[in-house]
Amino acid sequence: MDINTTQYKNCDLVKVSGRVDSLTAPQLAEVLKSITDSSRFAIVLDLENVTYTSSAGLRVMIDTQKTCKPHRGEVVLACVPQRVYETLDLAGLVVLFRFFDNITTAIGNI
Secondary structure, three states: OEEEEEEOOOOEEEEEEEEEOOOOHHHHHHHHHHHHHOOOOEEEEEEEEEEEEOHHHHHHHHHHHHHHHHHOOEEEEEOOOHHHHHHHHHOOOHHHOEEEOOHHHHHHOO
């Protein structure tokens, strides 16, 4: 898994690629925690190049969303592959996130 972050004025963009599973999810959690620990609670997760996400990856996204919401922030998901969307839908987690087809729209709406 590869993670690249970019800090913008109104949010942080986190580009994730590869597999998000029990081995790599802690790395993603660490990156997201470093953002929220810096009192930045608006996060765009670009999942365009994610090939697979396990329950561990879903848990990281949910935990980060729970951290951001009380601070009037949120995690939004951009460029979500069909397979990852189906995983979120199957787990009943689609209602917890806003989805955007591209990064520009996601950043503009957070």
